[in-house]
Amino acid sequence: GRPQHSKMYCHPNDILPLTLTSATQELFGCRCDEDVTGDNPYKILRKEDIVQDMRMRAAVSDFSPMKQLVLDYPEDELLLVYDRDFIYGSSFYLVLTADAKERHLKPVVALGVEVALEREPSEVFATQKTSEPQPWISLGSEQEIEEESVTDSRPRYRISRVRREFGAPIFFSDRNAMETKDGFIECTPYQDKNFSLKQMERHTGVQTIPNLKSSSTQTQWTYPRSMCTQYEPREFSEEKKENCLQSEKLKNFVNSVASRFEMAIQQNEIMDVFFDDWKALSEEDSGYGRKADPHLKEYQSFTDLHFSKEKTISNINWHPTINGVIAVAVTERLSFEDRINGSTKLLLNPSLILFWSFSDPINPQLLLECPDDVFSFEFCPSDPNIIVGGCMNGQVVLWDISTHVEQLQGTRTNKRENETPVVRYCAVSGIENGHKAPITDIQWLPGTFEVSRMGVPMENKNGICVQIVTCAPDCCVMFWDIRAPRVLQTMADQRKQKVEEKPLENPHGVPNTFKHLDLTWKPLIRLQLVLSTTFCPQDGELVYTDWKLEKDNDSGRLFSAKPSHRFIIHDGQVNTVRRSPFFKDIILTVGGWTFAIWKEGVTNGPIIQSSCSQKKCTVGYWSQSRPAVLFIGKEDGNIDVWDLLEKTHEPSQTQNITATQITCIKPWIVSSKQHLLAVSDHLGTLHILEIPWTLRSPSSNEKLSMSKYFEKEVDRLVYFEKRREMRAKEKKDYEAEELRKKTVRYSI
Amino acid sequence: IATFLGRKLQPRPQNEVEETLKRIQGQKGVQGIIIVNAEGIPIKTTLDNSSTVQYAGLIHQLVMKARSTVRDIDPQNDLTFLRVRSKKNEIMIAPDKDYFLIVIQNPSD
Numbered sequence: 001g002r003p004q005h006s007k008m009y010c011h012p013n014d015i016l017p018l019t020l021t022s023a024t025q026e027l028f029g030c031r032c033d034e035d036v037t038g039d040n041p042y043k044i045l046r047k048e049d050i051v052q053d054m055r056m057r058a059a060v061s062d063f064s065p066m067k068q069l070v071l072d073y074p075e076d077e078l079l080l081v082y083d084r085d086f087i088y089g090s091s092f093y094l095v096l097t098a099d100a101k102e103r104h105l106k107p108v109v110a111l112g113v114e115v116a117l118e119r120e121p122s123e124v125f126a127t128q129k130t131s132e133p134q135p136w137i138s139l140g141s142e143q144e145i146e147e148e149s150v151t152d153s154r155p156r157y158r159i160s161r162v163r164r165e166f167g168a169p170i171f172f173s174d175r176n177a178m179e180t181k182d183g184f185i186e187c188t189p190y191q192d193k194n195f196s197l198k199q200m201e202r203h204t205g206v207q208t209i210p211n212l213k214s215s216s217t218q219t220q221w222t223y224p225r226s227m228c229t230q231y232e233p234r235e236f237s238e239e240k241k242e243n244c245l246q247s248e249k250l251k252n253f254v255n256s257v258a259s260r261f262e263m264a265i266q267q268n269e270i271m272d273v274f275f276d277d278w279k280a281l282s283e284e285d286s287g288y289g290r291k292a293d294p295h296l297k298e299y300q301s302f303t304d305l306h307f308s309k310e311k312t313i314s315n316i317n318w319h320p321t322i323n324g325v326i327a328v329a330v331t332e333r334l335s336f337e338d339r340i341n342g343s344t345k346l347l348l349n350p351s352l353i354l355f356w357s358f359s360d361p362i363n364p365q366l367l368l369e370c371p372d373d374v375f376s377f378e379f380c381p382s383d384p385n386i387i388v389g390g391c392m393n394g395q396v397v398l399w400d401i402s403t404h405v406e407q408l409q410g411t412r413t414n415k416r417e418n419e420t421p422v423v424r425y426c427a428v429s430g431i432e433n434g435h436k437a438p439i440t441d442i443q444w445l446p447g448t449f450e451v452s453r454m455g456v457p458m459e460n461k462n463g464i465c466v467q468i469v470t471c472a473p474d475c476c477v478m479f480w481d482i483r484a485p486r487v488l489q490t491m492a493d494q495r496k497q498k499v500e501e502k503p504l505e506n507p508h509g510v511p512n513t514f515k516h517l518d519l520t521w522k523p524l525i526r527l528q529l530v531l532s533t534t535f536c537p538q539d540g541e542l543v544y545t546d547w548k549l550e551k552d553n554d555s556g557r558l559f560s561a562k563p564s565h566r567f568i569i570h571d572g573q574v575n576t577v578r579r580s581p582f583f584k585d586i587i588l589t590v591g592g593w594t595f596a597i598w599k600e601g602v603t604n605g606p607i608i609q610s611s612c613s614q615k616k617c618t619v620g621y622w623s624q625s626r627p628a629v630l631f632i633g634k635e636d637g638n639i640d641v642w643d644l645l646e647k648t649h650e651p652s653q654t655q656n657i658t659a660t661q662i663t664c665i666k667p668w669i670v671s672s673k674q675h676l677l678a679v680s681d682h683l684g685t686l687h688i689l690e691i692p693w694t695l696r697s698p699s700s701n702e703k704l705s706m707s708k709y710f711e712k713e714v715d716r717l718v719y720f721e722k723r724r725e726m727r728a729k730e731k732k733d734y735e736a737e738e739l740r741k742k743t744v745r746y747s748i
Numbered sequence: 749i750a751t752f753l754g755r756k757l758q759p760r761p762q763n764e765v766e767e768t769l770k771r772i773q774g775q776k777g778v779q780g781i782i783i784v785n786a787e788g789i790p791i792k793t794t795l796d797n798s799s800t801v802q803y804a805g806l807i808h809q810l811v812m813k814a815r816s817t818v819r820d821i822d823p824q825n826d827l828t829f830l831r832v833r834s835k836k837n838e839i840m841i842a843p844d845k846d847y848f849l850i851v852i853q854n855p856s857d
Contacts, residue, residue, distance in 0.1 A: 233789075233801040233804070233805060234787075234788075234789050235789060235790070235801070236785075236789055236790075236791065241791050241792065244785065244791045245765060245791065245792060249846055249847070250765060250783070250791075250846075250847060251764055251765055253844045253846065253847045253849070254764075254765050254768050254769070254783075254849065255764070255768065256844075257842040257844065257849050258768045258771070258772060260828070260829050260842055261772055261840060261842065261849070261851055262771075262772065262775070264829070264831060264840050265772070265775045265777070265778065265851070265853055266775070268777065268838060268853055268855035269775065269776050269777065269855065272855050274833060
């Protein structure tokens with residue numbers, strides 16, 4: 001046999017690779033990498049030791065496979081070589097022949113002379129022996145070469161030809177294969193039974209899913225429609241209600257339940273458990289702490305040397321929307337005769353309404369030009385840019401200041417410093433249409449209200465104030481409408497505006513036949529209660545030039561009837577008629593040396609009348625925040641502050657504001673902390689005063705107390721009336737009795 | 749001399765109810781009384797129609813809610829009286845199985 005080629009290494013015949021166990025290694029002193037290493041792989045083993053080991057361990061011994069070889073070994077010592085790199089497949093190999101052993105141990109010597117010469121020149125035996133050819137020892141390598149070479153593997157075929165055909169061209173021809181039998185070998189296709197097997201069993205997976213069905217439909221398109229629903233609560237018919245009311249069940253229910261109610265209601269009556277006494281108490285106390293200064297403090301004052309010199313202020317109005325702007329009408333300080341005498345001069349000096357702003361106490365902000373002295377003017381409540389004024393000659397004038405509003409508000413920065421803008425009136429009534437006397441009062445009708453031609457009050461759906469009422473000492477009250485077709489909406493350019501005659505349909509020349517009329521600004525038209533309350537605005541101011549005073553309640557028809565009531569109370573001109581801002585039916589009139597408080601509906605007389613004061617009262621006004629307080633301006637420049645809950649026989653305090661007569665008082669609430677009072681005097685100066693805390697914050701229940709007080713006064717009047725009647729009756733009876741007695745006496 | 753035949757004047761059955769209501773109405777500060785049935789439909793009232801209907805509808809819901817609250821907490825309990833106090837007035841309601849009685853009073857008048 002050949003040596004197995006499974007071993008990778010082929011070893012020469014004279015060595016035998018073997019593996020030694022560690023026990024054997026120790027025994028023979030040839031431990032790997034300790035006794036024998038890569039550098040020193042040779043170990044001489046004595047034959048006797050090996051034989052003994054074989055004898056000792058028999059089959060277990062590592063040397064047992066080569067027992068015979070060991071025994072045949074000629075010498076006593078065998079060479080064991082450590083094959084560290086496993087060249088021959090095992091960790092050791094035993095050298096089997098002496099020659100090989102020699103070769104192994106002394107290879108260095110056999111190599112070459114040059115090496116030996118380098119080492120030890122003395123030992124050089126330079127016997128150069130040419131190597132002789134040795135017989136070839138086959139080690140099995142020729143087998144491989146033989147396999148690689150290509151040789152014939154089958155015998156060659158011989159073809160012989162006739163000599164004469166050598167080198168002749170060759171001709172090929174075709175022969176049909178089908179002609180001869182066995183010309184070709186056919187491989188016919190046939191159905192292989194292997195592939196027609198029917199599969200009897202099969203593995204399949206099954207999955208269930210829900211039943212799907214798809215379908216579609218076309219919806220009917222409807223167009224959107226406006227719809228609405230109206231509902232009303234369910235109610236019972238009358239009979240049903242009656243039936244219910246008569247049923248036993250209801251009776252029982254009401255009886256059982258009534259006691260609970262009575263208890264609860266009485267509880268409420270006895271005491272209000274939710275009333276916060278502590279809080280209420282504190283209000284009273286805080287008054288004392290701040291009673292420091294009950295005086296009106298001067299806040300600012302305005303006068304213009306240029307425009308209000310020699311003039312007096314006839315009317316004041318705060319601007320309703322812009323804070324800190326106030327308008328005054330300056331008029332000539334002349335009596336009637338002087339006016340006539342100096343009329344030419346007056347024509348050259350136009351009359352003005354000045355607008356003052358708190359930010360500039362020296363220069364007025366705006367001037368409104370008037371055809372004549374204006375005694376009364378008002379801002380339109382629904383549009384504060386429109387101002388209507390009533391002049392001395394009976395004309396009604398309209399201004400529009402919308403172009404100058406920004407300047408008044410102070411937002412325009414590039415205003416000309418030295419020139420105050422002048423606004424001309426944009427519309428004025430014709431002289432013949434107006435009053436024949438100075439217009440003493442002019443008021444806007446509230447925006448919800450308007451009066452038709454017949455004098456019938458109607459609802460004004462716009463909410464804009466469009467009608468004005470004027471009155472004058474010519475005993476006329478006129479209603480004006482600003483909506484007439486041609487009238488003023490264009491407020492483009494005031495300067496160049498030409499004066500339009502206001503085609504004011506003066507629908508209502510209410511030619512009153514009252515004489516000595518002192519018209520109160522009260523509902524002149526009083527048809528139904530509902531209307532009257534909405535009709536009357538809060539302010540009513542009249543400046544009288546009449547010397548007789550009367551108060552009038554009128555039920556206006558077209559040609560008004562006679563006044564239903566006339567009162568002569570004041571002994572001087574009545575210059576103020578004002579409603580209280582807190583009580584709709586309480587009116588203050590100031591005139592002469594007294595003032596009086598009236599209640600609408602009480603026709604016996606004023607419910608409160610003050611005593612005569614030293615000086616004439618020139619003007620009066622209710623306080624805007626305290627129901628019991630009113631301010632009276634005097635001829636000597638004093639302001640009397642009356643607190644009706646404190647004392648009614650004299651004013652609570654008097655303060656001197658200026659040296660001359662006070663011509664107008666108007667309070668204004670700027671904020672909850674600041675209440676101002678505008679006071680104008682006869683010299684044309686406008687004083688702005690600040691109302692102190694005591695005069696502007698109401699005490700608790702002040703309104704209630706005031707109304708109780710008024711009721712008491714009304715009762716007093718009624719009582720006195722009754723007494724008077726009773727006395728009159730008594731007197732009559734007494735006289736009749738006397739007469740009877742007399743006649744009896746005489747008859748006897 | 750005229751004599752009346754002995755004719756007994758039967759008191760009308762609803763007098764009692766009316767009298768009680770008048771008594772309540774006459775107390776100080778009472779602004780109105782409404783009797784409402786279990787469904788919230790007013791039966792008798794001393795206020796105007798629109799206010800009555802409004803009160804009836806709203807208070808009916810409130811009483812239902814209050815009653816269910818009381819009974820949820822303790823099913824053996826029931827609502828006997830409900831008082832709603834507001835800034836301006838007080839509304840008092842006494843519910844029953846079939847009817848409510850609503851009284852509005854202004855205590856600080």
